[in-house]
Amino acid sequence: MSEDAQHKKIFVGGLGRSGTTIMAQLLGQHNDIFGLGWETRFIVDIDGLGELVDGLSVNWAGPVTGGEKVRRFRRMMTRDLVERDVAPYEGYSMYDYFDPEHYDTTVRTFLDGLVDAEWPAFSIQSRRSLSIVTQQDGEDVTIEVRTGERSRILPQYLEREKAAQYAGEFVDRLFGGAGRAQGKQHWCEKTPHNILSPYPKLLFPDSYIVHMIRDPRDVVASIGSGKHNWGGPDARMATKWAEGFYKKWLDIADQYRGDERYIEIFFEDFIDDPAKTLTYLCGRLGVEPEAAMWDADLSKHNIGRHRTELSDEDVRRIERDVVPLASRAGFHRYE
Numbered sequence: 001m002s003e004d005a006q007h008k009k010i011f012v013g014g015l016g017r018s019g020t021t022i023m024a025q026l027l028g029q030h031n032d033i034f035g036l037g038w039e040t041r042f043i044v045d046i047d048g049l050g051e052l053v054d055g056l057s058v059n060w061a062g063p064v065t066g067g068e069k070v071r072r073f074r075r076m077m078t079r080d081l082v083e084r085d086v087a088p089y090e091g092y093s094m095y096d097y098f099d100p101e102h103y104d105t106t107v108r109t110f111l112d113g114l115v116d117a118e119w120p121a122f123s124i125q126s127r128r129s130l131s132i133v134t135q136q137d138g139e140d141v142t143i144e145v146r147t148g149e150r151s152r153i154l155p156q157y158l159e160r161e162k163a164a165q166y167a168g169e170f171v172d173r174l175f176g177g178a179g180r181a182q183g184k185q186h187w188c189e190k191t192p193h194n195i196l197s198p199y200p201k202l203l204f205p206d207s208y209i210v211h212m213i214r215d216p217r218d219v220v221a222s223i224g225s226g227k228h229n230w231g232g233p234d235a236r237m238a239t240k241w242a243e244g245f246y247k248k249w250l251d252i253a254d255q256y257r258g259d260e261r262y263i264e265i266f267f268e269d270f271i272d273d274p275a276k277t278l279t280y281l282c283g284r285l286g287v288e289p290e291a292a293m294w295d296a297d298l299s300k301h302n303i304g305r306h307r308t309e310l311s312d313e314d315v316r317r318i319e320r321d322v323v324p325l326a327s328r329a330g331f332h333r334y335e
Helices: 020-027 049-055 066-080 100-112 160-181 199-203 216-223 235-256 267-272 274-285 312-321 323-328
Strands: 009-014 033-035 115-121 129-136 139-146 150-155 186-190 208-213 262-266
Touching (some): 049 066, 066 150, 100 160, 216 312, 235 323, 267 274
Parallel strands (some): 009 186
8 A cells, every 4th residue: 555545645725714624624523534623824824834944945044044934933833833822823722632742742853853053142131031942963952042032043954855855744743643643544734725835735745635615705705794804804805815815826726737636625515415525525535435524514604695795796896806717717606
């Protein structure tokens, strides 16, 4: 059996409010797929793992770029994603989904392997200090950094392919290790912008990309409802968000053409017949479908909500600015 058949990596993405969350959650109900209940984001976000790969390779300039990318990624993984109260990840913690010892050890081992040296660098005077444990020449080294100071980090330089491989191995140890502890061989990560980012495929060329697609009018109705201010305060701004998404998608869609591991799932089909849709998806993923995956209440996921929640003017704007872009992308059902 090939390595891909044994350990599948699945990324779910799409325009926000297109069903990415519920799809990832239901995939995680499979007895052999480890999934998280929320978007981890650390691969594709600003200062995330993808940018770290570039900072260690094509954008390497010692502590100036590579070192700063290591610092920011370390902060993201050891503070932002575990403390619950740090924007933009409020309310979530990796410790809810991973054994803390497994998580901390995996993150630290990865980061320590990137650093050739780290030393205190003077900045602003402060009486408070912070202890940082790092590794140099295979030995633990503790450095004291005053809170007004910042350490300088000298990272390794790696060819981009090697940096991507090392980063991918880290993600697989993190997700795959947690999954295998539950007896699950495959894992699934959901972040909407997975579909727009080059990094999932860079780290995992053989990964599966599940693209969730929904009527742009319903997407805008959901984003612009006022409950999701990340997409704008109203339907007009949410329309701009959707327009930008489709323009970007049209620029990059060709890279997925002919890739058998790229899978499009229409939200309307999914809600109308989850058993049929998930059976189809499992077939594309090469795993056996399980009834527990579609044993869920999907009644809150509205189809056609724009008819009652958007004004005629809002609908016309979407049909003028966004629907034609979706049609150019091949999603003609929304015309």
